[in-house]
Amino acid sequence: MTLALPEVSAGLQERLTDGLARVEALIEERIDHEDPFIAEANVHLLRAGGKRFRPMLTILAAELGDGINDDVITAAAAVELTHLASLYHDDVMDEAELRRGTPTANTAYDNSTAILVGDLLFGHASALVSELGPEAVRIQAETFIRLCTGQIRDDRQAPEGEDAGAYYLRVLQDKTGVLIATAARYGAMFSGCSTEVVETMRVYGERLGMAFQLADDLIDIESSAEELGKTPGIDLREGKRTLAVLHALASTSPDDARLHELLNSDLSGDAELGEALELLRAHPALDRARQETRAVGEEAQAALVELPDSEAKTALLALATSVTHRAS
Structure with a gap:
């Protein structure tokens, strides 16, 4: 796992690692295709690496119940395929050239191919979820609706008269929070947890997802291209108003x-973008956004308060800390 969980025992670490290997193998099996071009395009981003954060959370949440089983692995694979599919579409919308240090699908192929491969992966995710029963299908459908809703709203400014910060946090609940909530929810559901624990994990996952995206927003400002594996400042270039930007714009200092x-202004030029990043990195708005990110991570931890003590709970608490401290 990319995110450090120092409290995890060797036994739990081994179960998580083995579970993720099973997820990876299932994804590779399902998205293979008789057409070599489609087969290669399908795995383009999968083989570029990544944190596998969402399937790892599904597997970890299963530790609250009876542990990993075939349904947990299927659910974890479906969640990761949904995420991967969304990345193909995101890179087209962002006109991104790099993802995880690898040329994006829209760069390696073209926009039309990237969009269609994303659609294909969404189809594979849906096929996997269909094996888990009607309740899982309903959750997947609602998740997809909210993912798209969040992405649409993310491309629009807050309506006049509405608090921009609160609007942005609601966008993140849909854009990022809902899929991570589903990842955690599925892990609890398919390992036999009670409905109360399943709901606890949904709430935890949504807050964790919001903290994850808020940390990514900060990293996009703070990090170099070498550290990111992609061009920094993409959000600025697109005119997105993340928390740090909103706080900076609210300043009345001359x-x-x-x-x-x-x-x-239009930050399409590298010089202007570099100057904006330099000024924003030195601005108190960045530290304020960092504090708010950690506060959302603490809300995720607070959602777990009613769970009995266990190694899995300790690991989930540590995961929230790891997520928010990526941006520090």
């Missing part, structure tokens, strides 16, 4: 006039 000018 010293921030140049930063405001840049944030309200």
Whole structure:
């Protein structure tokens, strides 16, 4: 796992590692295709690596119940395929050239291919979920609706008169929180947990997902291209108003006039984008956004308070800390 969980025992670490290997093998098996071009395009981002954060959470949540079984692995694979599919579409919308240090599908092929492969992977995810029963299908459908809703709203500014920060957090609940909530929910569901524990994991996962995206927002500002594996400042270039940007724009200090000018302008040029990043990195708004990110991570931890003590609970608490401290 990319995210460190220092409290995990060797036994739990081995179960998580083995479970993720089973998920990876299932995905590779399902998305293989008789057409070599389609087969290669399907695995383009899968083999670029990644944290496998969502399937890992499904497997970890299963530790709250009877542990890993075939249904847990199927659910974890479906969640990861849904995530991978969304990345193909995201890279087209972002006009991104790199993902995990690898050329994006839209760069390696073209936009049409990237969109269609994303659709194909969504289809594979749905096929897997169909094996888990009607309740899982309903959850997957509702998750997909909210994913798309969040993405649409993310491309729009907050309506006039509405608090921009609160609007953005609601966007993140849909755009990122809901799929991570589903990952955690499935793990509890298919390992035999009670409905109360399943709901606890849904709430935990949604808050964790929001913290995950908020940390990514900060990393996009703070990190270099070498550290990110992609171009930093993509959100700025697209004009997205993440928390740090919203706080900077709310400043009334005359010293921030140049930063405001840049944030309200077209940042398609590398020089302007670099200057905006440099000014934002030195601004108190970044630290305020960092504190708010950690607060959301603490809300995820608070959702677990009623769970009995266990190694899995300890690991889930540590996971929230790891997520938020990526941006530090």
